[in-house]
Amino acid sequence: MSNSSETWIILGATSSMARAFARKVAADGANVLLCGRDMDDLAASAADCTARGAANATALKFDARDTASFAPIITQAQAESGMINCAVFVGSMPTQSEIDAAPELIEGVIKDNYTGPAAFLQMLAPEIELRGGGTVVGVGSVAGDRGRIGNYVYGSAKAGFATYLSGLRNRLTRAGGHVVTVKPGFVDTAMTWDVEGMFLVAAPEKVATDILKAVDKKRNVIYTPFFWRYIMLIIRNIPEFIFKKMSI
């Protein structure tokens, strides 16, 4: 379990999955840095984390599309003693039809889901190496496992991020650090609230519990809930000449 000598940087902390995760590490007595764009909301979540047992909880500005917002967070983390961990929940998912109508939206999707968090983690990696440990949790998506007509731009950004996390794991492992790649299926969040055709929808608390278990056990890649591993195993193995005609 996490303990009070740990700091968790939480990117995209206004999302419900991040909130559930922050509450759990707060209850374990961690120091939490809640990073995102809505500062009022982050202040409320920081108060909540404090009430639930966080050693300390701070709200910090983070915008995946504005690299200038990254350095102050790294500086703040460097001032903390103990292990530095980072959980990345940041992301955005315009519908594929919105992107089809306005292709320039792709740039934002890639920044939010891939290049923004990757650039941040690139800045954080030396600090983890310096301290000889620390865990990075990267939340991707099952959508990154195969490009589908329904949301392939989002999926491709998540796929890029997953590949980045794989490389970062390769790098940090040799310094004592660890990277957990999380691929949630459908989760009951604001992002999926009004999306039709959702099934087997998991509660954010369930995903947060699974992530913490994976952190404790130093798992590399997890699907949450677990059965998505098997669903995606099937989807990944459908031959392309068939898959290209499907709409799932």
Place this chain on the structure above:
Amino acid sequence: MSWKPLETMGWGRASAAFGDVARPERVAHLKKLLSLGAMPAFGMRRSYGDAPLTSSEKSLDMTRLDRVLDFDAATGLVHVEAGLPIGDLGRMFAAQDWLPPVSPGTGFATIGGCIANDVHGKNHHVVGSFGQHVTEITLIQGDKTRVITPNDSAEFQATVGGLGQTGVIASAKIQMMPCKGDLMVLTERRIDDLDEFFMAFEDATKDFTVGWIDATAKGDRLGRGVLEEGEITSGVNRSSGKTKSVPFNAPAWALSAPIVRLFNELYFRRVPRSGRTSVKPITDPFFPLDAIHNWNRLYGKAGFNQFQCVVPLNAKDSLREMLERISASGLASPLAVLKKMGAGRAGYMSFPMEGYTLAVDFPNRGAADYLIRDLTNMAREAGGRIYFAKDGVAKPQQIDGMYPDQDAWRKVVNEIDPTYANATNLVTRLNLRGPAPETKPAGESA
């Protein structure tokens, strides 16, 4: 990116509504949605009937706004978002020796719901209703945000117990109750009939008292049951708090009359004739049914309704007639509760009055609706009232006169919300706010 067409149900699952629901996760989103027009909000929908429901209109699910915004361990004053379940509030601060002053029968009820229904607990005769411990409420009224305190007398009294009609409750400050721990010394003893129950309540001295009543018992045994009395004691609960779940709807015979009679007999005899005392985590006596998730499925697909009334002390014998009517009907379930209430209430439409309150669940079948309406009339004739958080079947004329401050409440809420945008199914069904504005006043020609 906000609205989802959704069927919602009250806890009894006999009332349902279909409408567009948004579930904001940030206050900024909540305010943005409300700036486009006021609408009702709901929490965990633990009210039994249609109090939390809105048909064919938009409404807001508040359960994702469930954070503690501030807590002062020295004074016990806590500021929380409205979607926080009250049981969570209890668990969070018991180790620091603070508990919510009032806990309703389920820990899943949200703070917003506890205020809007001005709930009471097993210690009502000592500490009063939930609203009496609320020191500040943040309301969102369309594009305006208002912070009210008990000093804003009319608006505060229209909000507490006000069924959400003054606007969406976004957050509230609550004065918690100091406690030595979160264990309770619980004494249970058998009560042989209704008169003995009344005497036992008169003599009761403990902070927490409640009676389980065998609503199937007749004749000499009418009104028999088990009296539970408790007091909080020092020590902290270390049990795992494991819960069970009812995985599917029970068949209709599960709560048929012979089975309920058998269950009640066993439940009555479970307590030895000499009584017994035990020490339990407070959540057991506070929230006896919360350990079984979805227990409402025990009533099967058709669901159930609960009847709860309170009658003044001097009309307590009206409960005897009610119990006779109930036991003769063969419709009672094992869930029946009797309690002596104090006078404490904080709002115009608050349920409590000094007297006796009786609550009985009825499976939604046969003549149950008629029975509940009969009981409602009996409560009214006795000078009592029914609890809106439980009701799903009463008719508007049955409510007339039950709530003496209803006119004062109407005046405030109709001024704040002249278009009736906050009206829920219950408010409409019981015509609580009077004729809607689009209805032309009598005498006006077309």
